Amino acid sequence: MSIKYTIDGVEVIAEASDTILSSALRAGVEIPTLCFDKRTAIYGACGICLVEVEGVPKLLRACSAKPMEGYVVHTDSDRVVRARKTALELLLSDHTGDCRGPCKLNCPAMTDCQKYVQEIKNGQFKQAVETIYEAFPIPASIGRVCPHPCEDACRRQLVEEPISIAFLKAFAADKVLAEDPYVIPVEPDTGKKVAIIGGGPAGLTAAYFLKMYGHAVTIFDQQPKMGGMLRYGIPEYRLPKAVLDQEISIIEKAGVVMKNNVKLGRDIQFDDIRNEYDAVLLAIGAWTSVPMRVPGEDLDGVEGGIYFLEKLGLGEKPLLGKNVAVCGGGNTAMDCCRTAIRLGAENVYVVYRRTRNEMPAADIEIEEAEEEGVTFKFLTNPAEIYADENGHVAGMKLQIMELGEPDASGRRRPVPVEGAIEDIKVDNVLMAIGQIAKCDGVEGIELTKKGTIVADDMTFRTNIDNVFAAGDVTNRGAGIAIEAIGEAQKAALCINNYLEGDEVRYKKPYFVEDEKTEADFEDRPKQAREKMPGLSPEERRDNFKPIYFGFTEEQAINEASRCLDCGCHDYYDCRLIEYANWYDVHPEKFPGEVHSRPIIKVADPISHNPDKCVLCGLCYRTCDQVVGQTFIGLYNRGFSTIVNPMVPADKAATFCATCLKCVEVCPTGAMKSEIPVVRRVER
């Protein structure tokens, strides 16, 4: 006799042998559970499958409760959500591990660094590139120029030095580009059209994703070629434009239409584009140099650093005198000073108002600039630029500074030393203290005080319907390329949702994150970071040849093998993290004692990490009820309960059938096998 009832308004027909769970699943209503597998007896430990039945005072466990005729079951009432959420939060309040490694979590584009580094370690270069393409295109370019927040977070530092993640990316990308270039898979045409204004890292990334989703994508760019600041802001010796061209052509081959020499407001009108396309993404970057507000900055021979680099990118040869001052301490300043050296300047000064420690430029850039002969004038600030009789720059007065109290950024604020002035003779001054957006030709768009476009940081929408914005042109302004890429990747998702008719806000997923110290890695053998082979300072000073040769395959594999492989291997199979993200958990609500127990060797090749165990009992119940062994079981009580082998380790081989079923059913990464196992439960 069948029973009729409803779950969340869906009518369900159940047999006498059914539980609410089994009949709901059949009817397509999802009920989460961590401890249920129909091959074992109903257990009811996790309490994640709780449902509310109208007229029944207690919440019921769907895995065991029998439906009754006319039951009105809710899986999404406030009470159910609260109970499930609390259970998950309690579990996660004592769950130690890294869902994802610090490298991935710190990458603004959430690139799965650990995965591609491991793939490189295994010699799976093509897979490595595919992994990177899950996050963004142009890996060979980004691998060369990225200031790599991933490496800053890399835990290998706790042993000696971080993994050379960026160069490994460039290595794999170069290799695949040379041998068998990546082909972007494209969904069937959706009939929707998207215009992207700006073909820099953000525009290219958004185009790549939107094309994959099946939309018709056109990029408009004011420059003769695509690439944005990668092409017109980064000198050739750091990023050979041939590499960039190749990577852009991959995107073009996927069907993205690229229109260059088109400037918004001049060649095309914003309103026309808006009307013609279903959605518009503004990714026009920040191309205006920030003025220094110093007397004499309008003189002939004084120029914005990015304009100087842009000219070079356009193939012009900017004229410089023998003595050049570059003002600023970031990577653009480094690009300017090193380019000046290459253009033949004899004395190149970097004028920076703080000390080397506070310089935002990458250490390696400063080092290499010094090697190439750049003179750093730390703790100096331009006070005045003065001219010769022809009105051309002749020199610069520098105010000597000293470090005072820390400012809002945490860096010590430079303060002038009264009356201390230095005079340097220079023929050119390049200002590289920052760049800002200029939004000419975008009528009606809401701007910040800085002049950047106001874009919602979760939906990337602007104040104008169907217009989105991402990258340097938005909100806080210019950042690094990978930040613009990260935004574009999410913006593309939001645009896709918009084109499909619903607004889905991007939400950062919840991850369990571990905290480790040097002590945790004391027993690791040390292995130095691979040195990038390249030109000597002498060899690179007078030309724009790429300064790095790239890793050899042997070096790359060596370097990748240093990776500590932090992130959990079972992330994609883990139901705990899946449900945690369903219910928007906040386990930090329940602080308290957190276990820290050693990994238990169960029986070769099985090991058990009790700190990831949710005590669902599936492993030992499967061992007992499915396999017919009772090799593992529970020990202790309450908070100290732990899954352990029931026999001493030296007897393990005798008792454990190594069928790996315990690993197969584990809903998290607690039970682990050295032999790959497909995680699977039967519901």
Add this chain to the structure above:
Amino acid sequence: MKLVVGEGSCGLAAGAGAVYDRLDTLLKENNPTGAVLDITGCNGMCFLEPIVDLYDDEGTLHRYVKVTEKDADDIYAAVSAGDLSSLDRLGITPDDAHFLEAQTRVALRDCGLINPENIDDYIARDGYKAIEKILKTGMSQDDVIEQIDISGLRGRGGAGFSTAFKWRAAKNSEGDEKYLICNADEGDPGAFMDRAVIEGDPHNLIEGMLIGAYAIGASTAIVYVRAEYPLAIVRLEKAIKDATARGYLGDNILGSDFSCTLRIKAGAGAFVCGEETALIESLEGKRGMPRLKPPFPAQSGYWQKPSNINNVETYANVPWIINNGGAAFAAMGTEQSKGTKVFALSGKIKRGGLVEIPMGTTLRDVIFDIGGGIKNDVPFKAVQLGGPSGGCVPAEKLDTIIDYAELGATGAIMGSGGMVVMDETTCMVNMAKFFLDFTAKESCGKCIHCRLGTKRMLEILDRIVKGQGEEGDIEKLEELCYAIKDGALCGLGQTAPNPVLTTIRYFRDEFEAHIEGHHCPAGECRDLITYSINKDKCVGCSACSRQCPANAITGELKSPFEIDPELCVKCGNCKTACRFGAVEVH
């Protein structure tokens, strides 16, 4: 003349064994009046142990209390001389005697009156008459269940579920093999009535179980006793042997078609095994962890067979009900709660022990009339009912009657009958922490809500009593309480929040004082109090200093002493030692 020494665990702990041995030695040497020496179980007056009951030749009872080994010599001398007047100093006071006189005893009817190791004593008090009545008058299974139904008997172990309903369900469950199980895993801190019944009247339990087994159609009965009750196990083993020898257990009981065996299974000391499904798992030799219900044990219990589980006190009422009729039992008590209930009175109470009273009695009567009020006449603060699964009832609710629904409305529960009395020196936050510490430790670890929820609650309470509470902690506790009640798998977890919820309900200001003012109003939480000596009251006797384990108290005789707060470990020994009230707590 007959001398009876109370040899329950409580009596033995107080020295009854030595008293018995002394009397035995003396009487064996020379027994001019032919006095008989015997033992009995606990009569409930644990606060007066060791107790010697002397029945004179007229059968009049003379009760001597707090008897020492030396007093035994005096009793012997008086008995031998045939003049008891010298023993008046040992006699029970009328006030103390009121403790028993005010009670109505059904489950405990033989306790303290018979020798539990002597089946004839039980038979002499209408023992095994009930099973005889059933088997010889041809009462059917349904007739028996009908009487239980009329009696209104509800499970005395805690949940208070209708006994007749459970028996009927087990009886109606299909299956050729059924089991009747007695839950004697009495684990609530402060409850010991089941122990008293087994130690004092084991045949009553056996008879009650026999009747249950007959009613549901079981031929195997099992008593699951906690291993911490060795004396109960010994006496029950002897009782089973004697009852089997007399034909009350075994095949064709009293010549009928009804056959039933009874055996004992000793538990290994896990509180959760008092939960019926965990008990069944343990009986089957597995780790004691609860099963999901349904299926209920009546459908699928021990070895997946229909099984009925009641606790000791429930079964102990059954022979009386059959002998006197269900209606007689139902005549006592209230509309919804029939018969009597045994309570174990402990804590800051003058007369602690076992109290059996009709349902409907007020808490005030139990605590102040029978229990004699609070020790040292300090003001009453609250009473914890139902142990770690129950809740506290504050002074303003003292007139609440003992009734499942009325007690439930206060947030407490009838429970198994633990009644822990607290006075104003008890910190309620610390009390809640004590019970939660118990449940957190006893959680089997199976379900998330109980394993981790009680742990996190305990950590919050621990912070609060240390003065490290934060704003929002009370709300967080409440949130966890409701989540655990909703999500925990078994009764242990579902009721674990009760002590916390009721203390928040009635004593929220105490929580706030700890959190906001870092102050313990009861002066109990060590991290929040300091001890000092009031110079005006101190006479310089050095009593405090001599009791201080940390050598924190110094001074010269006859001038005020001082406590070094750096060294003080806040044990309170000094306060107890001081006879002038000079040690003060802030």
